[in-house]
Amino acid sequence: MSITDYLVIGAGASGLAFADALLHESDAEVLLVDRRAEVGGHWRDAYSFVLLHTPSAYYGVNSLRLGRNRIIESGRNAGFYEQATGAEVCAYFETVLARQLQSSGRAQFLGRTGFLDHHDGIARIRHLETGEVEEVVVRRRIVDARYQEASVPATHTPSYTVDPDAAFAPVGMLPERAGDYREFIVIGAGKTAADACLWLLDAGTDPDRIRWVRPREMWFTNRAGMQPLEQVASILNGLADDAEAGAHARDVVDMCHRLEDVGRLMRLDPSVEPTMYRGTMLSRPELTALQQIGNVIRLGHVEAVGVDRLRLTAGGVTAARHTLVVDCSARGLSASPPVPIFVDNTIRLQQLRHNSPTFNAALLGFIEAHRDDAAEKNRLAPPNPYANTPRDMASMFTRTWVTERLWQGEADIRHWIEQSRLNLLCGLAERTGDVAAKAAAGRFTNHVADAIARLPQLA
Ligand SMILES: Cc1cc2nc3c(=O)[nH]c(=O)nc-3n(C[C@H](O)[C@H](O)[C@H](O)COP(=O)(O)OP(=O)(O)OC[C@H]3O[C@@H](n4cnc5c(N)ncnc54)[C@H](O)[C@@H]3O)c2cc1C
Numbered sequence: 001m002s003i004t005d006y007l008v009i010g011a012g013a014s015g016l017a018f019a020d021a022l023l024h025e026s027d028a029e030v031l032l033v034d035r036r037a038e039v040g041g042h043w044r045d046a047y048s049f050v051l052l053h054t055p056s057a058y059y060g061v062n063s064l065r066l067g068r069n070r071i072i073e074s075g076r077n078a079g080f081y082e083q084a085t086g087a088e089v090c091a092y093f094e095t096v097l098a099r100q101l102q103s104s105g106r107a108q109f110l111g112r113t114g115f116l117d118h119h120d121g122i123a124r125i126r127h128l129e130t131g132e133v134e135e136v137v138v139r140r141r142i143v144d145a146r147y148q149e150a151s152v153p154a155t156h157t158p159s160y161t162v163d164p165d166a167a168f169a170p171v172g173m174l175p176e177r178a179g180d181y182r183e184f185i186v187i188g189a190g191k192t193a194a195d196a197c198l199w200l201l202d203a204g205t206d207p208d209r210i211r212w213v214r215p216r217e218m219w220f221t222n223r224a225g226m227q228p229l230e231q232v233a234s235i236l237n238g239l240a241d242d243a244e245a246g247a248h249a250r251d252v253v254d255m256c257h258r259l260e261d262v263g264r265l266m267r268l269d270p271s272v273e274p275t276m277y278r279g280t281m282l283s284r285p286e287l288t289a290l291q292q293i294g295n296v297i298r299l300g301h302v303e304a305v306g307v308d309r310l311r312l313t314a315g316g317v318t319a320a321r322h323t324l325v326v327d328c329s330a331r332g333l334s335a336s337p338p339v340p341i342f343v344d345n346t347i348r349l350q351q352l353r354h355n356s357p358t359f360n361a362a363l364l365g366f367i368e369a370h371r372d373d374a375a376e377k378n379r380l381a382p383p384n385p386y387a388n389t390p391r392d393m394a395s396m397f398t399r400t401w402v403t404e405r406l407w408q409g410e411a412d413i414r415h416w417i418e419q420s421r422l423n424l425l426c427g428l429a430e431r432t433g434d435v436a437a438k439a440a441a442g443r444f445t446n447h448v449a450d451a452i453a454r455l456p457q458l459a
Contacts, residue, residue, distance in 0.1 A: 002031060002134065002136045003136070006022065006029070006143055007118075007138045009115040009146050010034055011040070011093075011111075012039075012145065013041055014041075014148070014361040018145060018347075019143075020365070021364075022369055025365065028140065030106060031108050033114070033115055034109070034111055038094065040090045042149075046086035047086070047172040051195075052083040053223070057082075058228055058358075058426065063100050064099070067082050076286045077283050080283065118138065141347050144348045144349065147350060158327050166307050167323060168324070169324060170327045171328045174326055177324060183211070183324075184205065184323065184326060185211045185323055186212050186326045186328055188214075188327070191281075192328040193212065194220075194280075198289060211297055211317070212293050216275045218267070218268075219259075219274045219276070220266045220280055220282040221266075221280065222283070223282060223283045224284065225264055229426070233440055237440040240444040241259060241262050242264065245264075245451075246394065247451040249455075263284075268287065268291060269296065274390070278387060279387060299313065299315040300315075308320065336385070341378060342377040342378050344374075347364065350383040352400075353403065356423075359423055359424070362422055384400060394459040397455065
């Protein structure tokens with residue numbers, strides 16, 4: 001039987017960021033368990049060409065930089081801050097485990113270990129190699145870092161059937177199988193599908209040989225408005241755009257169009273109204289490249305992939321023998337409903353500030369270390385579910401802005417946020433001479449109260 005203060009279920013980015021902050025802010029002991037053999041969560045199963053879609057500068061754990069904050073010199077993201085590859089993210093989290101967590105002498109990690117349940121301060125975990133069940137005495141809390149577990153192509157089950165003889169592959173197998181096919185059908189309307197299409201184009205595939213199943217269209221956030229550090233004015237400017245659009249919009253569609261007009265949001269096909277928003281980022285050159293693919297299948301969701309045909313909810317398309325069907329339909333971000341984060345002896349990690357998963361997990365570690373009362377902790381950490389639609393986006397922005405005001409009223413939290421590398425506005429206080437940042441901050445302040453009042457009416 002083991003004993004620990006905190007048992008963290010899931011050693012993905014969230015569990016690690018929480019544990020890192022807690023260890024730095026308290027003298028607690030932490031045991032992390034994960035069904036996967038190694039730390040890093042979904043990144044361990046990511047396709048080989050995946051990159052962070054945000055800059056590395058504000059991703060990972062608080063105590064250790066990811067990458068070197070370099071500016072990308074060429075390609076479709078030239079001029080932006082570097083984005084780590086999936087392999088770099090995994091290597092980084094291994095370093096985090098060894099150097100930032102285990103070296104404290106207060107943290108342990110058990111891979112290939114599944115959490116089963118807990119009652120009265122005793123948790124049960126199963127060692128997956130042996131099947132053995134072990135009890136763990138948890139003196140303080142169970143931290144559920146899998147509540148918003150990501151769903152990725154390598155491990156999800158598609159919602160459609162696939163004939164065993166169909167030429168079909170999850171996105172991760174694209175590099176090894178693409179050479180055997182002349183045409184491709186990519187299933188999915190989100191970031192993974194965009195990555196797959198960009199990979200195919202970069203591999204020299206004629207855009208006319210790619211068919212793209214997009215049951216609905218997505219609003220993408222322009223990466224230009226998410227650049228930190230020396231370019232932090234870009235982020236403030238984007239936030240000011242959000243607030244200004246929110247303050248004046250007639251409805252949610254109008255808000256999105258206002259954001260499109262100022263270059264904050266982008267869509268692949270200007271003739272179709274997007275009904276999906278997930279906070280996914282693209283650069284303008286990536287969007288332009290993707291717009292070369294004109295063969296878009298809009299017949300609803302795929303129901304069945306056959307040997308020579310795809311059946312969709314509103315029709316069918318043929319797939320000749322030399323066509324590879326590529327699955328990019330995993331949901332990515334979780335759809336778990338919001339629940340209170342601090343309940344009895346359990347902490348359920350969830351989103352607070354939108355589009356900042358590791359910042360949120362680390363801040364929850366800080367709050368856990370510095371506040372005693374569960375009601376007070378929940379007041380400071382209201383859950384903010386991930387968005388799926390533009391309407392959700394409006395609600396999500398509002399929740400973030402209201403919560404940020406609470407944080408501003410708490411000196412220690414405000415200070416932690418200002419200095420945290422995971423805060424996308426990190427270092428702003430030292431850039432008082434940045435005229436563009438100052439102007440954007442002023443514009444945000446002018447509009448945010450009106451947006452907070454208006455958006456709930458629209459949403
Ligand atoms: C392809 C992709 C790209 C992304 N890119 C970015 C980005 O650029 N920037 C950004 O900020 N966010 C990004 N995200 C958002 C992403 O959700 C977070 O970055 C983060 O990696 C999620 O980590 P997590 O720990 O919350 O979840 P996960 O990585 O899913 O980890 C949860 C872990 O819990 C474990 N687990 C589940 N149940 C049990 C159990 N019973 N017992 C033991 N272990 C269990 C799982 O094995 C898993 O390892 C991306 C997401 C995806 C899918």
